[in-house]
Amino acid sequence: MSNPFIRKLERFGLLSEADKEILLSVTTKVRRVGAQQDLISEGDPTDGVHLIQKGFACRYKVLPEGARSIMAYLVPGDLCDLHVAVLGRMDHSIATLSACEVITLSREVIEEITVNYPAINRALWWSVLVDEAILREWLVSMGRRSAEQRIAHLLCELLVRLQAVGLAVDNSYDLPITQADLADTTGLSTVHTNRVLQELRRHELIVFKNRSVNILDIERLKARAQFAPNYLHLEPKRPNGRSQSRDGYGGMIPPI
Amino acid sequence: MSNPFIRKLERFGLLSEADKEILLSVTTKVRRVGAQQDLISEGDPTDGVHLIQKGFACRYKVLPEGARSIMAYLVPGDLCDLHVAVLGRMDHSIATLSACEVITLSREVIEEITVNYPAINRALWWSVLVDEAILREWLVSMGRRSAEQRIAHLLCELLVRLQAVGLAVDNSYDLPITQADLADTTGLSTVHTNRVLQELRRHELIVFKNRSVNILDIERLKARAQFAPNYLHLEPKRPNGRSQSRDGYGGMIPPI
DNA sequence: CGGCATTTTGACAATCGTCAATCAGTGTGG
DNA sequence: CCACACTGATTGACGATTGTCAAAATGCCG
Numbered sequence: 001m002s003n004p005f006i007r008k009l010e011r012f013g014l015l016s017e018a019d020k021e022i023l024l025s026v027t028t029k030v031r032r033v034g035a036q037q038d039l040i041s042e043g044d045p046t047d048g049v050h051l052i053q054k055g056f057a058c059r060y061k062v063l064p065e066g067a068r069s070i071m072a073y074l075v076p077g078d079l080c081d082l083h084v085a086v087l088g089r090m091d092h093s094i095a096t097l098s099a100c101e102v103i104t105l106s107r108e109v110i111e112e113i114t115v116n117y118p119a120i121n122r123a124l125w126w127s128v129l130v131d132e133a134i135l136r137e138w139l140v141s142m143g144r145r146s147a148e149q150r151i152a153h154l155l156c157e158l159l160v161r162l163q164a165v166g167l168a169v170d171n172s173y174d175l176p177i178t179q180a181d182l183a184d185t186t187g188l189s190t191v192h193t194n195r196v197l198q199e200l201r202r203h204e205l206i207v208f209k210n211r212s213v214n215i216l217d218i219e220r221l222k223a224r225a226q227f228a229p230n231y232l233h234l235e236p237k238r239p240n241g242r243s244q245s246r247d248g249y250g251g252m253i254p255p256i
Numbered sequence: 257m258s259n260p261f262i263r264k265l266e267r268f269g270l271l272s273e274a275d276k277e278i279l280l281s282v283t284t285k286v287r288r289v290g291a292q293q294d295l296i297s298e299g300d301p302t303d304g305v306h307l308i309q310k311g312f313a314c315r316y317k318v319l320p321e322g323a324r325s326i327m328a329y330l331v332p333g334d335l336c337d338l339h340v341a342v343l344g345r346m347d348h349s350i351a352t353l354s355a356c357e358v359i360t361l362s363r364e365v366i367e368e369i370t371v372n373y374p375a376i377n378r379a380l381w382w383s384v385l386v387d388e389a390i391l392r393e394w395l396v397s398m399g400r401r402s403a404e405q406r407i408a409h410l411l412c413e414l415l416v417r418l419q420a421v422g423l424a425v426d427n428s429y430d431l432p433i434t435q436a437d438l439a440d441t442t443g444l445s446t447v448h449t450n451r452v453l454q455e456l457r458r459h460e461l462i463v464f465k466n467r468s469v470n471i472l473d474i475e476r477l478k479a480r481a482q483f484a485p486n487y488l489h490l491e492p493k494r495p496n497g498r499s500q501s502r503d504g505y506g507g508m509i510p511p512i
Numbered sequence: 513c514g515g516c517a518t519t520t521t522g523a524c525a526a527t528c529g530t531c532a533a534t535c536a537g538t539g540t541g542g
Numbered sequence: 543c544c545a546c547a548c549t550g551a552t553t554g555a556c557g558a559t560t561g562t563c564a565a566a567a568t569g570c571c572g
Binding site: 178179180190191194195197198 | 549550551552553
């Protein structure tokens with residue numbers, strides 16, 4: 001069973017068979033979307049929550065002069081807009097980077113799950129908070145890391161995230177995005193992005209060809225990027241699997 | 257009653273008298289902390305949640321070579337570490353920028369509030385999500401705005417946030433931080449930060465003296481910074497105050 | 513009046529951006 | 543099978559923004 005969504009949530013807390021069943025049952029209706037399509041636009045009201053099943057999407061904003069800023073990558077297993085369900089209005093847009101398979105979870109489904117399946121609810125909120133942690137790390141990259149470190153760091157992060165959902169083997173993974181996308185993610189120009197990638201290739205750290213990344217020397221790449229994966233909060237599940245809730249702060253997690 | 261915490265939460269949803277009472281009752285024991293003190297350090301486990309009552313604090317990380325990156329400002333009314341209560345471990349540190357008054361809410365208090373006061377619980381999660389939105393906007397600034405725009409944007413944001421808790425009058429507010437702090441926030445060097453501030457002063461947009469910001473022409477400053485406050489989600493409260501929960505996605509917000 | 517943190521300056525260098533071609537890969541229609 | 547068109551990658555020349563270093567000026571506090 002290679003459902004990336006379930007696979008991801010399992011890393012954030014043990015799920016029961018019933019949990020997995022309900023998750024499977026609500027993630028059957030897949031919609032195919034081409035590349036470069038908006039899934040949700042800034043200002044849109046909420047009409048359900050989108051789940052990426054296959055492909056890459058991103059959160060982004062476009063500034064008045066046309067510059068684009070990509071603030072997050074959404075990979076298989078990621079929910080795009082759980083927060084909108086709470087805040088009520090999008091303050092940014094979400095678009096596919098590659099062709100994607102997307103599942104829309106209706107408002108009712110989300111409520112059903114979060115109210116009646118506390119373990120899933122916890123895992124969902126955990127994932128929201130991890131997204132926030134990723135955002136913080138990206139901010140550090142933008143503020144205090146060189147262009148090369150930024151790109152290297154991002155490639156390390158994607159490796160770990162994709163491994164977590166079984167989409168990376170042998171330190172290689174599909175990265176179906178253009179250098180221009182990478183540039184808008186790292187705050188660089190496309191030209192400079194290109195040169196940095198060449199530099200990384202010259203040092204035999206990575207190869208990024210055919211929309212696929214191959215990391216040749218992960219240890220050296222991590223070192224160069226100062227990559228420490230703790231912010232992804234993917235440590236092994238806690239040993240004392242006290243079923244659901246009420247361990248620690250379990251009780252204070254609200255249904256969405 | 258000038259409790260910034262209550263004032264802030266009220267902007268995110270109507271609170272009943274009982275809500276306000278419980279909030280007041282748990283925010284009495286204030287601890288005074290000097291400037292430049294760590295409130296929580298990376299890796300720390302959770303031992304309650306910290307609330308800034310007075311003064312400025314920040315989230316930050318320090319990179320191996322010593323560079324510091326400030327990822328958030330915590331102003332009066334802000335909770336520092338609600339997420340740690342869920343994630344269990346800090347992936348960054350929090351320190352005071354100025355002398356502060358801090359309140360520690362114990363694990364028990366948080367659980368009591370979030371389980372039994374759904375309106376407060378909702379407002380708390382709302383504030384977590386707004387923090388995330390701020391992070392996204394900062395990322396945009398770092399990636400695609402010039403040094404001048406970054407600083408101008410930050411000053412606009414702080415005006416709005418401080419106005420929301422009654423700490424700004426006449427487009428002026430206390431900003432008890434140094435230019436070095438500002439530099440670590442915007443990803444610039446202190447030298448360049450200084451020059452940009454002079455530039456803004458020369459254009460008669462702001463004065464930043466004596467740890468106090470005076471915005472001389474807010475409209476012009478906003479225009480220059482491309483500041484649009486929608487990401488702060490401070491719009492007027494929804495008119496149909498259907499008491500608690502179950503309006504929209506109210507039901508899916510978990511107690512923390 | 514020191515002593516220390518912070519701000520300000522100047523000279524210079526490095527990183528990174530812009531502009532404008534060129535090259536390469538892919539897909540299409542003839 | 544090839545010309546053509548299109549998107550994306552790559553290059554070179556040049557310029558702008560921003561960083562570094564080191565010193566001087568200013569402000570604050572005991």
